Amino acid sequence: MAGLATATFVVVIANMYYGNNIIADAIVQNKALIIILGGIFGILPDTIDFRFAKYLQRHDYEVDMDEWNIDPQKVADTLAHAIDQAKDEQREVNVMLHTIKISSDQWRQYTVQFDTENKKVLCDIGPIISGFEKRPYVDSYLPSEKSHGEAKFNADLKYNYDAVTHVDILSGPDFSFFPEDDGSVRADFIPWHRRWGHSVTLGILFAPIGFMLYGFTPLGWTAFWIIMLGVWSHIFTDHFGLMGSNMFPPFTTKRVPGFKVTRSMSTLANIFANYTNALLIIFNMNAWSRVHHFEMPWATMLGISSSENMAEWYVVSLLNYIVYYILPPILIAYFAVQYIRKRRGVVEISDKEARSREQLEEVGGINV
Amino acid sequence: MGTAIGSLMSMLPGLHVYNVIGFFLLFYFTMGLVIDPMLMTLMLIGMLVSYAFVFTIPSIYFSAPDDSTMFILMPSQRYLKERKGHEAVVLIATGALIGVIAITIFVPIFMNVLGVIWDIAMPNMHWIIGAVIAFMLLSEFPKDFGRHKNPLHGLKEAWKTILAGYLTFFLSALLGIIVFSKTLVPVEHGFQSLMAPLIGLFATSSIILNLISKYEIPDQNLPKSVDADPREIAHGSLAGSVGGLFAAFIPAVTAGVGGYMASHAFAQKGDKSFLVSMGASRVVYYVGAIALFFLPTLHLRRGALAMGINLIFTPETVQQFYLVDAGIALAGLVSFFVVIYASRFLARVIPKINAKLLNLVVLGILVVLVYLMTSWQGLIIMSVATAIGLIPVLFNSRRSHCLAVILVPIWLNMSGISLGALLGLW
Numbered sequence: 028m029a030g031l032a033t034a035t036f037v038v039v040i041a042n043m044y045y046g047n048n049i050i051a052d053a054i055v056q057n058k059a060l061i062i063i064l065g066g067i068f069g070i071l072p073d074t075i076d077f078r079f080a081k082y083l084q085r086h087d088y089e090v091d092m093d094e095w096n097i098d099p100q101k102v103a104d105t106l107a108h109a110i111d112q113a114k115d116e117q118r119e120v121n122v123m124l125h126t127i128k129i130s131s132d133q134w135r136q137y138t139v140q141f142d143t144e145n146k147k148v149l150c151d152i153g154p155i156i157s158g159f160e161k162r163p164y165v166d167s168y169l170p171s172e173k174s175h176g177e178a179k180f181n182a183d184l185k186y187n188y189d190a191v192t193h194v195d196i197l198s199g200p201d202f203s204f205f206p207e208d209d210g211s212v213r214a215d216f217i218p219w220h221r222r223w224g225h226s227v228t229l230g231i232l233f234a235p236i237g238f239m240l241y242g243f244t245p246l247g248w249t250a251f252w253i254i255m256l257g258v259w260s261h262i263f264t265d266h267f268g269l270m271g272s273n274m275f276p277p278f279t280t281k282r283v284p285g286f287k288v289t290r291s292m293s294t295l296a297n298i299f300a301n302y303t304n305a306l307l308i309i310f311n312m313n314a315w316s317r318v319h320h321f322e323m324p325w326a327t328m329l330g331i332s333s334s335e336n337m338a339e340w341y342v343v344s345l346l347n348y349i350v351y352y353i354l355p356p357i358l359i360a361y362f363a364v365q366y367i368r369k370r371r372g373v374v375e376i377s378d379k380e381a382r383s384r385e386q387l388e389e390v391g392g393i394n395v
Numbered sequence: 396m397g398t399a400i401g402s403l404m405s406m407l408p409g410l411h412v413y414n415v416i417g418f419f420l421l422f423y424f425t426m427g428l429v430i431d432p433m434l435m436t437l438m439l440i441g442m443l444v445s446y447a448f449v450f451t452i453p454s455i456y457f458s459a460p461d462d463s464t465m466f467i468l469m470p471s472q473r474y475l476k477e478r479k480g481h482e483a484v485v486l487i488a489t490g491a492l493i494g495v496i497a498i499t500i501f502v503p504i505f506m507n508v509l510g511v512i513w514d515i516a517m518p519n520m521h522w523i524i525g526a527v528i529a530f531m532l533l534s535e536f537p538k539d540f541g542r543h544k545n546p547l548h549g550l551k552e553a554w555k556t557i558l559a560g561y562l563t564f565f566l567s568a569l570l571g572i573i574v575f576s577k578t579l580v581p582v583e584h585g586f587q588s589l590m591a592p593l594i595g596l597f598a599t600s601s602i603i604l605n606l607i608s609k610y611e612i613p614d615q616n617l618p619k620s621v622d623a624d625p626r627e628i629a630h631g632s633l634a635g636s637v638g639g640l641f642a643a644f645i646p647a648v649t650a651g652v653g654g655y656m657a658s659h660a661f662a663q664k665g666d667k668s669f670l671v672s673m674g675a676s677r678v679v680y681y682v683g684a685i686a687l688f689f690l691p692t693l694h695l696r697r698g699a700l701a702m703g704i705n706l707i708f709t710p711e712t713v714q715q716f717y718l719v720d721a722g723i724a725l726a727g728l729v730s731f732f733v734v735i736y737a738s739r740f741l742a743r744v745i746p747k748i749n750a751k752l753l754n755l756v757v758l759g760i761l762v763v764l765v766y767l768m769t770s771w772q773g774l775i776i777m778s779v780a781t782a783i784g785l786i787p788v789l790f791n792s793r794r795s796h797c798l799a800v801i802l803v804p805i806w807l808n809m810s811g812i813s814l815g816a817l818l819g820l821w
Contacts, residue, residue: 028660031526055518058811062519066526070533077536078557082549091542125541132473158473160666198541294630297662312515320514 029264030069030257032304034062035311037256041249042315043337050249051315061241061250068233068257072265075224084219086123086201087112094129097169099176102139102150106202107178110148113204113212114182121218123201124194132158135167136195141186141214150176156195183211192216221282225265225272230258264300295364299357310348314341323347397441398726402733404442405449407757408457408602412446413699414594414761417587417768420703432708433715440685440719441726443700444495447681448730449737451487451674455480456612456741457605457750470666471673478616480745483670484738485621486631488731490674493632494639495727498679499720502686510692513644520646521809527648528802530656535560535793559790566783567596567796568803570776572814575804579776580769589699589801591765591773595780596797598761603781604788605754612750615742623667631671634661638672639679643687643697647805650680651795682723689716 038061041050053059088105092098106122113120127135136153152174155167168174185207192200203218223229237250262272271285289296313320319333325347326332326340333340404410416439423435455471474483502509516523538556543549570592573579580588638657642648654676658669684697689710696702710716741748765773780800787794807814 054522058521058809060522060525060810062522063525063529067529067533070530074533078553079550082543082553083546085546089542123541128540132476157477158470158666160470198539294662297660298633301660309512309515312519316515316518320511 028066028069028301028304029260030065030067031062032065032307032311033069033256033260034065034253035308035315037065037249037252038062039311039314039341041245041252043341045245048315048317049245051317053246055316059246061246061253064237064240064250065253065257065260068230068254069261071233071258072225072229072261075229076220076222080219080222080224084121084201086121088121089123089125091125092127094127094135097127097135097152097173099137099150099152099174100178101176102137103148103176103178106139106141106148106150107180109202110180110182110184110204110212110214113206114210117206119206120204121201122204124199126194126196126199129155133164134196136161136163136193138191138193140191141184143184143186146180146182146184148178148180153193153195158196161195184214185211186214215282221265221270221272223273223276225262226276227259227262227274228276228278230255230262233258267296295360299360302356303353306348306353310345314344323351397438397443398445398729398733399441400438401442401445402449402730402737405446406452406737407760408453408605408754410757410760411593411598412442414590414764416442416700416703417590420706423707433718436704436708437719437722439700439704440682440722443685444678444682444723444726445730445733447678448488448491448674448727448734450677451484451491451734452737452741455483455487455738456745457753470669473666474670475612475615478613479618480612480615481617481738481742482621484734486623486667486670487674488734488738489621489623489628490632490635490671490676491678491734492674492727492731493628493671494636494675494678495682495723497632497636497675498683498686499724499727502683502690503717503720506690506692509644509687509690513693513695516644521806521811523645524647524802524806524809527645527652527656528799528806531652531793531795531798531802532561532564534659538791556790556792559786560792560796563783563786563792563796564799566786567799570780570783571800571802571804572807574776574800575808576814580772587768591769591776592780592800594761594765595777595782596784596800597794599758599777599781600784600788602754602758602761603785606751606758612745614746617739617742621667623671627665627668628671630661631668632675634658634668635672635675635677636679637661639676640683642676642680643683644695646697646809647798647802649795649798650676652798653680655795678727682727686716686720686723689719691716 038050038054042048050061054061088109090102090105092101102124109120109122124139127137129135133155136156138151138153140149140151141147142149152169154163154165156163194200200217201219203215205213205215207213234251234255237252237254238247241247241250262274265272266283266285267288268285268290269287271282273279273282314333323344326343329343331340331343401412404415405412419435419439419442423430455475471483471487474480535557537553539549539552541549543552574588574592578588580591634657635654637660638653638655639650640653641656642650642653645653654672657676658672681698681700684695684701685704687693687695687697688701688704691710691713694710696705710719762774762777765777769776784794784797786792787796
């Protein structure tokens with residue numbers, strides 16, 4: 028949706044730049060499909076990560092248990108060994124933790140936690156759970172002597188996500204351990220996600236496809252910008268969360284932390300992001316239409332006409348539109364949520380906890 | 396009367412209201428002089444509203460696939476397996492009731508806004524539908540458990556389901572282009588030319604899956620409450636209603652696709668919210684299409700019923716819109732109670748019902764229906780469509796890819812591309 032909204036902005040600007048409404052006419056009258064490029068390249072970063080990058084990730088160790096062969100100690104030992112190996116051999120070491128599937132709808136859950144202070148990996152086997160709601164079967168817990176394992180490691184571990192990692196449904200998570208310059212080891216959760224597939228570099232690489240489709244014509248240049256900004260719109264939207272992305276690979280290797288405004292799976296954030304995008308698309312379609320189906324009062328009050336000064340009319344009308352139709356519901360919902368949270372005494376979670384939850388939701392959410 | 400007929404008919408698995416309205420229209424054409432067209436219209440609307448509610452019953456109780464055929468169970472199937480089929484029905488019916496309330500209240504309120512949005516969107520419909528298709532094709536992620544020998548093996552396993560989905564999409568699109576470009580069924584039944592492919596893609600393929608699956612339906616519990624959080628109901632209803640309205644508004648997009656897009660847009664989580672949204676999106680899609688048809692600022696023809704009604708009736712006045720709106724509300728309320736009581740009854744007797752025999756009977760009914768409406772040519776089209784419809788079922792890809800049968804021809808048509816002519820189908 029962000030990609031499509033971005034594409035409509037590019038079309039409006041290109042229309043003003045080239046004049047004569049040529050880009051909009053190509054779309055409305057000649058039925059050009061150029062705007063779809065914004066949608067396609069807007070969704071592409073996740074498509075690349077979950078259809079390709081995930082499978083190109085190599086693993087040095089895979090922990091694969093089944094219901095009749097459950098060994099929490101093996102999980103803890105493997106992870107602890109991988110951490111130390113990364114330090115000793117000064118190379119990246121990857122570990123994959125597989126899920127324990129029982130039937131088409133049942134998995135046994137287990138958890139992994141890195142205790143960086145005491146340099147220990149803890150693994151606990153949980154109950155059998157049902158489906159995506161992960162409802163536990165109360166009689167399925169293992170006796171405590173069979174359900175816990177822990178192992179010590181020697182390296183100093185940097186792990187930004189202090190919450191417990193749950194391994195439960197579909198495919199399990201993986202971890203990468205990187206040796207750092209200061210002698211410590213950095214742990215990354217699902218290391219293939221939000222890396223090169225979510226980068227500014229990728230947008231630049233894909234953008235020339237616009238010229239391949241339409242040549243070096245006004246449409247070609249418009250497609251160039253739609254593709255590049257379409258990819259960037261995805262990265263920019265994701266960046267409002269906590270996890271962030273690796274912006275300039277191969278020049279950078281780490282994810283840049285997000286703006287921490289919201290979480291990627293927050294219901295309200297998603298609703299209002301899509302609401303805003305949908306309304307902006309409607310506004311832009313109206314703006315490039317030869318007959319405007321609605322006019323905003325501010326432009327009329329200031330005596331600005333689209334036929335005389337399109338850019339001025341557009342900016343004033345857009346501001347007016349945002350103030351009248353986009354901001355009010357967002358502000359009302361924001362203050363209503365704040366009020367309810369205050370009344371109920373909801374405790375704010377820490378940055379680390381929020382980041383960890385976001386990462387887990389990214390894995391679970393996208394797979395569903 | 397429409398609600399009663401629709402409720403009875405909708406209890407049968409695989410039978411769609413759109414497949415039988417053709418018979419009612421033929422009946423009306425012979426009896427047109429003695430039946431008021433508005434009465435006939437309201438009866439057909441009653442049938443549609445009850446279908447949107449009562450379809451829940453066969454979809455929950457008569458389609459329980461086994462572990463060997465399913466990769467992941469849908470929440471409704473999981474509920475049935477866990478003896479909570481009635482609970483699932485109540486959640487879906489609740490969503491549907493909220494959907495009806497949303498239509499009857501909000502469509503009149505936003506009458507003018509919807510008119511303006513339609514005027515703006517109409518010239519851009521080709522790329523909007525194209526974007527929906529792109530989303531369908533790019534948003535399906537691999538269903539695998541991450542156990543691979545090497546990256547190449549991983550990619551191969553991951554892409555199995557995706558490629559099966561693309562194959563389904565391509566074959567459905569090709570079938571759609573052929574059916575839209577050339578009338579293969581007898582010309583006097585040309586208005587039912589989509590019947591055979593749709594029954595094949597969605598109904599008979601499901602019935603065949605039910606027939607080959609090995610499953611036993613456990614005894615069902617009848618709880619006094621569904622124990623759902625109001626936030627889950629609100630979230631599901633909102634997502635479902637928005638998805639359903641989007642589908643009702645945009646040509647060729649259906650409730651399934653609209654609901655799926657809305658679940659992404661609303662970051663939907665949890666079975667209860669999902670079930671509620673299922674009910675809301677179906678009702679808003681089917682019934683909303685009728686409301687938009689009668690809406691004085693729009694008169695939008697969406698879905699087979701609006702097109703069918705348009706053969707006998709032309710909506711003109713605001714009074715007619717409010718009459719239909721009231722009819723929808725009444726039919727919705729009655730259908731809600733029909734679903735709840737029918738589900739309570741079925742939950743008690745379901746282990747005694749031979750679901751396979753029922754599926755077999757419905758398969759027979761569908762074959763006879765297709766033969767009567769579209770002759771032997773229709774049966775051939777239905778067989779081809781059934782084979783295509785089985786691909787996503789057997790390879791665990793999305794069944795919504797079958798919708799390419801209508802999405803692609805309409806999209807091509809709106810984009811000014813005549814593939815039918817290119818293929819020599821004129």
